Amino acid sequence: MSESTITALVSPEGSLEILSNHEVNRLKDKSEGGLYRLFRQCALAVLNTGVETDDCKALMEMHADFDVRLVPQPRGVKLELINAPAHAFVDGEMLRAIREHLFSVLRDIIYTHSIPETVPGFRRDNPDDITNLVFHILRNAGVLQAGRQPDMVVCWGGHSIGHSEYQYSKEIGHQLGLRGLSIITGCGPGAMKGPMKGATIGHAKQRVRNGRYVGITEPAIIGAEAPNPIVNELVIMPDIEKRLEAFIRCGHGVIVFPGGVGTAEEILYLLGILLHPDNADLPFPVIFTGRPENAEYFEMIDKFIRNALGDKAAEKYDIIIDDPVRVAQTMKKGMKEVETFRRAMQDAYYFNWMLKIDPVFQLPFDPNHATMRALELHRDQPVHLVAANLRKAFSGIVAGNVKENGIRQIQEKGPFEIAGDPTLIKPLEAMLEQFVAQDRMKLPGLQAYRPCYRIVSGAA
Numbered sequence: 001m002s003e004s005t006i007t008a009l010v011s012p013e014g015s016l017e018i019l020s021n022h023e024v025n026r027l028k029d030k031s032e033g034g035l036y037r038l039f040r041q042c043a044l045a046v047l048n049t050g051v052e053t054d055d056c057k058a059l060m061e062m063h064a065d066f067d068v069r070l071v072p073q074p075r076g077v078k079l080e081l082i083n084a085p086a087h088a089f090v091d092g093e094m095l096r097a098i099r100e101h102l103f104s105v106l107r108d109i110i111y112t113h114s115i116p117e118t119v120p121g122f123r124r125d126n127p128d129d130i131t132n133l134v135f136h137i138l139r140n141a142g143v144l145q146a147g148r149q150p151d152m153v154v155c156w157g158g159h160s161i162g163h164s165e166y167q168y169s170k171e172i173g174h175q176l177g178l179r180g181l182s183i184i185t186g187c188g189p190g191a192m193k194g195p196m197k198g199a200t201i202g203h204a205k206q207r208v209r210n211g212r213y214v215g216i217t218e219p220a221i222i223g224a225e226a227p228n229p230i231v232n233e234l235v236i237m238p239d240i241e242k243r244l245e246a247f248i249r250c251g252h253g254v255i256v257f258p259g260g261v262g263t264a265e266e267i268l269y270l271l272g273i274l275l276h277p278d279n280a281d282l283p284f285p286v287i288f289t290g291r292p293e294n295a296e297y298f299e300m301i302d303k304f305i306r307n308a309l310g311d312k313a314a315e316k317y318d319i320i321i322d323d324p325v326r327v328a329q330t331m332k333k334g335m336k337e338v339e340t341f342r343r344a345m346q347d348a349y350y351f352n353w354m355l356k357i358d359p360v361f362q363l364p365f366d367p368n369h370a371t372m373r374a375l376e377l378h379r380d381q382p383v384h385l386v387a388a389n390l391r392k393a394f395s396g397i398v399a400g401n402v403k404e405n406g407i408r409q410i411q412e413k414g415p416f417e418i419a420g421d422p423t424l425i426k427p428l429e430a431m432l433e434q435f436v437a438q439d440r441m442k443l444p445g446l447q448a449y450r451p452c453y454r455i456v457s458g459a460a
Contacts, residue, residue: 004086009071010079010094012103019077023110024070038219039109041404042236043068045222046101047081047088049229079106101227101234104141108236109219111140130362134237134245135351141235143214143250144350150252150338152212153331154184156266157191157257158440159225168291168324169194169257175328177202177211181335184251186243187215187234188225191257196230214250218243224402239364240395244269249352252338253285253331256317258297260440261401264431265394267301269361271309272387274316278356283341285334286317289327300434304427308390309383360388367396367406369413372453377420377428386424393418393428400452401441407452415454422457429455 019027030036044066067082079102088098115133116122123129138144153176157169173183173195183199185192196213203211215231218239227234237243248254248270256267274284288298298319305313320327339349347354365371375389396416399406410416419425432453435441441449 005066005083006086006089006092007080007082008084008089008092008094010081010099010102012077019070019072019110023114024072024077026113027070027106027110035109035113039105040066040068042105042109042219042222043079043081043102044085045226046098046105046234047085048226049088049095049098049101079103097229097232101231104234105236108137108141112137112236112238125359125363127357127359127362130242131245131249131357134242134249137237137242138235138246138250138351141233143233143235146348146350148349150335150342150349151181152184152214152251152253153181153195154247154251154254155191155195155257156186156254156259156263158259158263159188159190159192160260160440161190161258162439164291165258165294166190166194168289168322170198171324172255172257172289172327173198173200174202175324176331177208178206179328179332180206180208181328181331182212182214184212184214184216184247186221186225186262187217187227187231189228191259192225193228193230194257195255196228200230216243216246220399220403220405223404240265240398241362241364245357245362248273248284248355250350252349253334254287255327255331256286256288258290258294258440260435261394261397261432264301265391265398267305268387268391268394271305271313271316272384272391273355273357273361275309275313275384275387276356276358282354283334283337284316284355285331285337287327287330288317288319289323290321292322295321297434297438300431304431307427308424309387313383313387358384358388360385361391365392365395367392367399367416368409369416372396372416372418375418375420377418377424379421379423390424390428397432397453410452415452417454417456419456425455 026035027039028036044063063085065083069080071078071080088094115136116124169191176183176195177199183196185196199211199213212233213230214233215227216235216237217225218237222236235246237246244266254270256263270286273279288301290298302314302319318330320330342349345354375393377389377393379386400410400416436449
C-alpha cells in the first residue's frame with residue numbers, strides 16, 4: 001500500500017450500549033451469516049471520512065490488509081484497528097468525529113440485526129414492521145428529539161458536482177442556518193457536504209448551539225460516499241429503501257440540488273409517495289434549486305417528471321433558480337405549515353407517522369441483471385407504480401456505478417439491460433446521457449465513466 005497506516009486501540013466515543021456475548025460473537029463471525037464483513041466495510045468507510053472516492057470496491061481492495069477486532073473490556077468494548085488509514089489520526093490519536101462515527105456504525109449494525117431476532121412476530125415484508133424498524137433505529141441513534149419544533153431540512157443532490165454548484169449549496173445552507181434550520185443529507189461530499197458547511201456558519205452567527213448535521217447512509221453506499229467532516233450525527237440504515245424512508249419520516253421538507261442517478265432515485269421515491277391519495281393534504285415543502293446555469297437541468301428534470309408522472313406530480317415542488325434567500329424563506333414558511341398541521345392532527349414533530357408509504361417503496365429491491373431486465377417500465381399501471389419502477393431503474397444504476405456488489409456484477413456479466421415503453425424509456429435514456437455529459441455519474445478526474453447500463457428496445 002502506498003498510503004501510511006496505523007494500528008491502534010480505540011475506546012468508545014458517543015452512544016454505545018454494552019455488548020452481549022452473542023453480539024460480540026456475531027461481529028467476530030466471518031461466515032456468511034456473521035456481521036464481521038459488514039462491520040469491517042462500514043468501519044473502513046468511516047475511517048476514510050473526507051477522502052474523495054466513489055468506488056466502494058476499489059476502496060476495499062486498496063485497504064485489503066485492514067482489519068478490525070473487538071476487545072471485550074469489563075465496562076464495555078474497545079476496537080483494535082489494524083492497518084487503519086493514517087489520515088484518520090492526528091499525532092497518533094484518532095480524530096474525535098471519526099471515533100464517534102466508528103461507534104455509531106457499531107451501534108446501528110448491532111441494533112438493526114438484533115430487532116428482528118428479539119421482537120415476536122416481526123416480519124421483514126410487513127409495512128408496519130418496516131416503519132417501526134426505521135423508527136427504532138432512529139430513536140436508538142438519538143435522532144428523534146421530542147419537543148423540538150420542525151426544523152429538519154433534507155438536502156439531496158449529487159456527490160459529483162463542480163465548484164460553483166458546491167458554493168451555491170453552501171450558500172443555501174448558510175441561509176437555512178441563519179433561520180435556525182438544521183440539515184439532513186446522505187452524509188457524503190458535494191451537495192451533501194455544502195449545505196452542512198454553510199449551515200455551520202449561519203448557526204454560528206445566530207449563536208445556535210444545538211445545530212444538527214445528520215447524515216443517513218446504508219452499508220452498500222457508505223464506501224462510495226464516506227461521511228463528510230461536518231456530520232455530527234451518523235445513522236446507518238439497513239438498505240436504501242429504509243434510508244429513504246428515514247429521510248422523509250424525520251425530515252420536514254426537502255431541497256434538491258443538481259445531481260445524477262442517485263438524486264433522480266430520491267426524487268421519484270419522494271414524488272411517488274406524495275402522489276398517494278392519503279398524502280394529498282399533508283404539507284411537505286419540496287424545492288428544486290440551483291445556479292442560473294442549472295436552469296436547463298431542472299427544466300429537463302421537470303419535463304421528465306411531467307412525462308412520466310403527469311402534471312399533478314409537478315405541483316408537489318417549486319423550482320427556484322439562483323435565489324438562496326427565497327429558498328430559505330420558502331422552506332421556513334413551509335416548516336410553519338408543517339408545525340401547524342402536525343399540531344392540529346396531534347402528530348409527532350419528530351417522526352411523520354401520518355405519511356402513507358406504499359409497500360412497493362419499502363420492500364428492498366435487489367438490482368441484478370434479471371431484476372433490472374424485468375422492471376415494468378410502462379404506463380399500464382397506477383402512477384405511483386410508474387414512479388416506483390423508475391426509482392428501481394435508477395437504484396440499479398447507482399449500484400452498478402458505485403456499490404461493491406453492483407460493480408462486480410457489471411464486471412462479470414456486462415451492463416444491466418433496461419427495457420420498456422418507449423415513451424418512458426426514450427426520455428430516461430436522454431436524461432442519462434445528459435448526466436454522463438455533465439460528469440454527474442462519477443467524481444470527475446478520478447476515472448472515465450463507463451456506463452453500467454444499456455437501454456434496449458422492446459418491453460421486458
